[in-house]
Amino acid sequence: MKRSRLHIATIAGAVALVGATGVSAQADLDDLEMAHVAVVASNIDIAYARIALDKSSNPEIRAFAETMIRDHSAVNEGVAALADKLGVTAKDNALSRQLLAGAEEIEAELRSLEGRAFDRRYAENEAAYHRTVNGVVADAFIPNIENAEVKAAFEAALEVFLVHQEHAEKLAAMAESWR
Amino acid sequence: MRSLAIPSALSLVLAFGAVGAGRGTGPRTHAVEIRGLAFAPAALDIAVGDTVVFTNHDLVPHTVTESDEAPDRARERFDSGSLSRGAETRFIADEPGEVTFFCAYHPSMTGVIRPR
Numbered sequence: 001m002k003r004s005r006l007h008i009a010t011i012a013g014a015v016a017l018v019g020a021t022g023v024s025a026q027a028d029l030d031d032l033e034m035a036h037v038a039v040v041a042s043n044i045d046i047a048y049a050r051i052a053l054d055k056s057s058n059p060e061i062r063a064f065a066e067t068m069i070r071d072h073s074a075v076n077e078g079v080a081a082l083a084d085k086l087g088v089t090a091k092d093n094a095l096s097r098q099l100l101a102g103a104e105e106i107e108a109e110l111r112s113l114e115g116r117a118f119d120r121r122y123a124e125n126e127a128a129y130h131r132t133v134n135g136v137v138a139d140a141f142i143p144n145i146e147n148a149e150v151k152a153a154f155e156a157a158l159e160v161f162l163v164h165q166e167h168a169e170k171l172a173a174m175a176e177s178w179r
Numbered sequence: 180m181r182s183l184a185i186p187s188a189l190s191l192v193l194a195f196g197a198v199g200a201g202r203g204t205g206p207r208t209h210a211v212e213i214r215g216l217a218f219a220p221a222a223l224d225i226a227v228g229d230t231v232v233f234t235n236h237d238l239v240p241h242t243v244t245e246s247d248e249a250p251d252r253a254r255e256r257f258d259s260g261s262l263s264r265g266a267e268t269r270f271i272a273d274e275p276g277e278v279t280f281f282c283a284y285h286p287s288m289t290g291v292i293r294p295r
Contacts, residue, residue, distance in 0.1 A: 071239040
């Protein structure tokens with residue numbers, strides 16, 4: 001399986017979003033590593049959503065968080081089913097680990113907030129997170145995926161995540177008035 | 180106007196019945212695909228008594244939920260509940276009007292049925 005060289009500017013954007021720093025080299029990822037990054041990114045968003053359900057009483061925030069859990073879980077199940085079909089396993093890699101480390105910082109920040117301050121930060125982070133991860137998937141991952149079925153799965157997932165992004169951006173705009 | 184949500188196995192049988200009736204002047208069955216987080220077609224003109232079958236082809240669940248824009252209607256608001264991949268729901272209109280609907284999980288997904 002070929003390894004795709006992903007430009008640091010793109011990866012750094014994704015990593016910086018979740019709080020990690022110090023990415024200073026190009027990342028070579030094959031299809032299975034990109035699949036792992038996608039699953040990790042979904043799991044991170046599910047973790048954010050669970051915090052939102054714990055902390056927020058805002059119905060818009062709660063509905064969005066429930067959709068994030070529902071959709072990202074479905075996408076991850078789709079990835080697992082495809083991996084089973086292909087007889088492969090998504091591979092852990094440095095970018096996945098960096099994403100997880102960065103997400104811990106965001107999770108800590110979210111847990112420290114209450115009320116409208118939490119709702120605003122959650123909405124803002126969701127908009128930024130989807131905007132950046134979608135950019136990575138569209139511009140760095142999909143053009144470099146070798147397996148046609150894996151590429152199709154990423155393209156289908158991106159359709160979902162772009163709708164999430166649009167929804168999150170509307171939520172973030174609404175949140176501006178929650179002061 | 181009357182709407183029904185029927186489990187997919189039963190709805191398949193009923194759909195064939197409706198198609199059969201549609202060969203003459205009776206009610207017809209129309210398909211709306213949920214694909215790529217959109218209803219296709221998003222607007223549908225039908226005859227009173229026709230059936231619309233919505234099928235979810237997406238990886239993620241969706242709903243077909245009637246917009247709450249006609250609070251004075253006598254019938255119950257139509258709501259399919261969660262439709263996982265491959266699941267379907269059916270809507271039967273028995274009076275003219277305009278029925279707008281959306282996905283409760285993804286509110287940017289909207290559509291309209293116009294029974295005449």
